[in-house]
Structure formats: structure tokens, C-alpha cells
Amino acid sequence: MTEHLTVVEHPLVQHKLSLMRDKATSTAEFRRLLREISQLLAYEITRELPMTTQQVETPMEMMDAPVLDGKKLALISILRAGNGLLDGVLELVPSARVGFVGLYRDEETLLPVQYYFKVPDGLDDRLVIAVDPMLATGNSSAAAIDLLKQAGATNIRFLCLLAAPEGVARMQEAHPDVPIITASLDxxxxxxxxxxxxxxxxxxxxxxxx
Incomplete structure (x- = not known):
């Protein structure tokens, strides 16, 4: 573990990931597991959200109850595979704003090619969580973060299912201010x-x- 990289070693995360690795796992089961594991990873990536209090009347009395502070999160899916993680995180944080970055990898150069970009307004005032299951070469992820920063984002976290050392190094070089949360460093x-x-x-x- 480093400040830049967090591997979530919770037993449920690791068990579900092992099931997803199995090539015999069906498409429907893979999707279900991805949604479930994304929610578990979301607990980790949202651990330090700012809090405030508001008055709530319980059946017993009034109290100052803890609630989330500040503007709503922005979840950014790196298409197309990012949508699998997005769905699960959205179930946990249904009020989040949502954006999409469309990138595909040129199979010869392994470099990212952009084809779509649509994100919420006011990224400079929001925690922005970019989601993509695989951090492989890191080129597409770094390019997506470049685009988010150009759109005003300053507080960005990157959520992925698997990471390769090469991708982590590429992201750390390009965006040392963006923490990575993953279920496994392969x-x-x-x-x-x-x-x-x-x-x-x-x-x-x-x-x-x-």
C-alpha cells in the first residue's frame, strides 16, 4: 500500500474477484459480481467524504444527525467497461451526478483514442470518481484524467477492479495527485x-x- 495506491483486501472483495477471474463464470454472473464488488469498493473510496450535521426528529427526540456535506459526487465512467462499476456505485450513491468519457485503445499503438466526452457542470466543486475496471497500460486512464482536469476537476479518485504495476506507474507519473483504489495489483x-x-x-x- 502507498498513499497513491490502495488495494482493498476485504474477504468479500477478494472472494468475488476470484469468481470473476474464472473463465467459466457466465456473462450474467459476471455482471452481478461486478455490481456487487463495485459497491464494496465504493465504501472504501468514499470513506473520507466531508460530513456535517442537520437536525432530525427521531421518534424519541430532536438530534443533530451526521449527513454528507458539500456538492454531490460526480461519477465518471470510462466507456464502455466503466459502466459495470458505475451501476453498482450509483446504487450506493443514487444522487451522484454522472458523466462519460469515451476512449478506445488502438490495438497497434496501445494509445487511447477519444470518441465521446460528456460530464456534469461544476467539477471544480465536486469529488470526482473515475471508474474503469482495468488499469492496464494506464494510457487510457491517464488520458481520461487529463480530460477531467481540463474540465475543471481538482479532487479526483480512480476506482478500478484490477491494476497492473505498469498502469499504476503510468498514472503515478502523469497524475500523482489522483489516488487509485483497486481490488488487486496483478x-x-x-x-x-x-x-x-x-x-x-x-x-x-x-x-x-x-
Whole structure:
């Protein structure tokens, strides 16, 4: 663990991740597990949200009850696989604003190509959580964070299911101010830029496209 990287080692997170790694796990089961694990990871990434109090009348008496302070979160899905994490986090924080960054990886250069960008207003006043299941080369993630900063975001966290050391290093170099929360730091990338041992292509497994 470093200040830049947090690996969530909760037993439920690790158990569900192992089920997701299994190539025999069906598309429907993979989606269900991704939604569940995203909620568990969301507990970690929102641990230090600012709090205030407001008066609440319980059946017994008035009290100053703790509530979230400040503007609502902004959740940014890095398309397309980010939507699997987004759905689970939104169930936990349904009032969050939502944005999308469309990037795909050129299979020859492994560099990101942008095709869509739509985010909420006022990112400078919000905690912005970018979600993408896989932090592989880190090129797409770093490019997405570049775009969010250009749109005004200053308080950004990155949530992923799996990370490769190469991707963590790339993000730390490009965006040392952006903490990464993940369920696992895997061994390495292969020649095609896929995480090893990994779980394959998260988007294909989630949407059944391969």
C-alpha cells in the first residue's frame, strides 16, 4: 500500500474477484459480481467524504444527525467497461451526478483514442470518481484524467477492479495527485497489453461480445 495506491483486501472483495477471474463464470454472473464488488469498493473510496450535521426528529427526540456535506459526487465512467462499476456505485450513491468519457485503445499503438466526452457542470466543486475496471497500460486512464482536469476537476479518485504495476506507474507519473483504489495489483501486462493473470477483457465478459 502507498498513499497513491490502495488495494482493498476485504474477504468479500477478494472472494468475488476470484469468481470473476474464472473463465467459466457466465456473462450474467459476471455482471452481478461486478455490481456487487463495485459497491464494496465504493465504501472504501468514499470513506473520507466531508460530513456535517442537520437536525432530525427521531421518534424519541430532536438530534443533530451526521449527513454528507458539500456538492454531490460526480461519477465518471470510462466507456464502455466503466459502466459495470458505475451501476453498482450509483446504487450506493443514487444522487451522484454522472458523466462519460469515451476512449478506445488502438490495438497497434496501445494509445487511447477519444470518441465521446460528456460530464456534469461544476467539477471544480465536486469529488470526482473515475471508474474503469482495468488499469492496464494506464494510457487510457491517464488520458481520461487529463480530460477531467481540463474540465475543471481538482479532487479526483480512480476506482478500478484490477491494476497492473505498469498502469499504476503510468498514472503515478502523469497524475500523482489522483489516488487509485483497486481490488488487486496483478503481476504484469502481456505483449498485447492485457493484465496477467487478470480476467480477460472486462467489457467483452460483461456484455458477452466475445
Amino acid at each position: 503481476r504484469c501486462l502481456n505483449d498485447q497489453g492485457y493484465i496477467i493473470p487478470g480476467l480477460g477483457d472486462a467489457g467483452d465478459r460483461m456484455f458477452g461480445t466475445k
